[in-house]
Amino acid sequence: MHIHYDLDNFKALNPVVAIGTFDGVHLGHREVISELKRLSTLLGGESVILTFEPHPRTIIAPDEDSLRLLSTKNEKIDLIEKTGIDHLVIYPFTKAFSNLSYDEFVAKILVGSMKISSLVVGYDHRFGKGRKGDFNSLEMLSKSLGFKIEHLSGLLVDSKVVSSTKIRLALGEGNISRANQFLGYHYSLTGKVIEGNQIGRKIGFCTANIEVSDRYKMVPGDGVYAVMAETDGKRYKGMLNIGFRPTITSNADHRSIEVHIFDFDKDIYNTVITLFFVDKIRDEQKFADIEQLKEQLIKDRSSSLNILSKGNFW
Numbered sequence: 001m002h003i004h005y006d007l008d009n010f011k012a013l014n015p016v017v018a019i020g021t022f023d024g025v026h027l028g029h030r031e032v033i034s035e036l037k038r039l040s041t042l043l044g045g046e047s048v049i050l051t052f053e054p055h056p057r058t059i060i061a062p063d064e065d066s067l068r069l070l071s072t073k074n075e076k077i078d079l080i081e082k083t084g085i086d087h088l089v090i091y092p093f094t095k096a097f098s099n100l101s102y103d104e105f106v107a108k109i110l111v112g113s114m115k116i117s118s119l120v121v122g123y124d125h126r127f128g129k130g131r132k133g134d135f136n137s138l139e140m141l142s143k144s145l146g147f148k149i150e151h152l153s154g155l156l157v158d159s160k161v162v163s164s165t166k167i168r169l170a171l172g173e174g175n176i177s178r179a180n181q182f183l184g185y186h187y188s189l190t191g192k193v194i195e196g197n198q199i200g201r202k203i204g205f206c207t208a209n210i211e212v213s214d215r216y217k218m219v220p221g222d223g224v225y226a227v228m229a230e231t232d233g234k235r236y237k238g239m240l241n242i243g244f245r246p247t248i249t250s251n252a253d254h255r256s257i258e259v260h261i262f263d264f265d266k267d268i269y270n271t272v273i274t275l276f277f278v279d280k281i282r283d284e285q286k287f288a289d290i291e292q293l294k295e296q297l298i299k300d301r302s303s304s305l306n307i308l309s310k311g312n313f314w
Contacts (some may be wrong), residue, residue: 012043024070025079028162044168046086052093068218102128118148174221186276207258239304
C-alpha cells in the first residue's frame with residue numbers, strides 16, 4: 001500500500017476512490033472497501049482511500065472536548081493496509097480546506113488533483129463545508145465532471161446498521177461484545193505504563209497503570225474487563241479496571257486504566273503496552289475494606305480466565 005500525505009506527486013491508474021474518516025475501520029467500512037477493490041479490478045484501475053488528519057472536528061470545533069475516536073492514525077493505517085488497498089491518502093485537514101464547498105472539493109481535489117475515474121460512497125456520506133454535499137449532489141457533479149459514482153447501503157449486523165457512532169455508544173456502555181461484533185476485531189488501547197498507588201501490590205494483585213498514547217482515543221465505560229495484554233511482542237491474559245481518577249491525566253475523561261496481567265512479574269514501567277478488550281465482567285464497585293476488595297478480585301480473576309479460555313486469542 002502506498003501512503004501519501006499530500007497530492008503533490010499523487011499518481012494512480014484510473015483511481016477508484018472512497019472518502020471518509022474511516023474511524024475504527026469497522027465492518028461497515030470494510031463493506032465499502034470490498035466494493036472499492038471489486039470496482040477497481042473491474043475497471044482496470046487502482047483502489048484509493050482518501051482520509052484526513054487531524055480529525056475534521058478538531059479544526060472545525062477546536063474548543064469542543066467531546067471528540068472520542070476508535071482508532072489512532074497509526075491504528076487506522078494498519079487496519080486499512082490489511083484490507084489490501086493500493087493507495088491511502090492522508091490529506092491535511094486545515095481551516096482553509098474546511099471552507100471548500102462540496103463542488104469545489106470535488107472539482108479541485110477529486111477531479112483536478114486525483115483525476116478519479118469512480119467514487120464509492122457509503123449510505124450516510126456527506127462532505128464539503130457544512131456537510132452540505134450528499135449523494136444527490138455528487139451524482140449531479142459526476143455527470144458534469146465525467147466520473148462514475150456508486151452508492152452503498154449500510155451494512156446490517158443483527159438488524160442494526162453498523163456505524164462508528166454505534167460502536168462508541170456500545171463502548172461507553174461497556175458493551176464490549178457488541179462493539180467487537182461491529183468492529184470485526186477486538187477493541188484495543190495502547191499506552192505507556194506509569195507509576196500508580198501500588199495498592200494492588202499489597203494484596204497480591206499488582207497492576208500496571210496505563211496512560212493512553214492518544215488523548216482522543218475512546219476509553220470504554222467504567223468497570224472490570226477480561227483482556228489480552230501485549231508487551232514486548234508477547235501476549236498474556238489479564239483483567240483490567242477502568243474508573244474515575246480525580247487528578248488530571250492524559251487519558252480521555254481523566255479516568256484510571258489499571259491492568260493486572262496473570263502470571264507476570266516483569267518490571268514494565270515506562271514501556272508501551274496494548275490491551276485487547278474481550279468482554280466485561282462487572283461494573284466498578286466500592287468496597288468497605290481491603291479484604292472485601294481482595295475477595296472480589298479473586299472472583300474477577302476466575303471470571304476472566306473462564307472468558308479467556310473460550311476463545312483463541314492468537
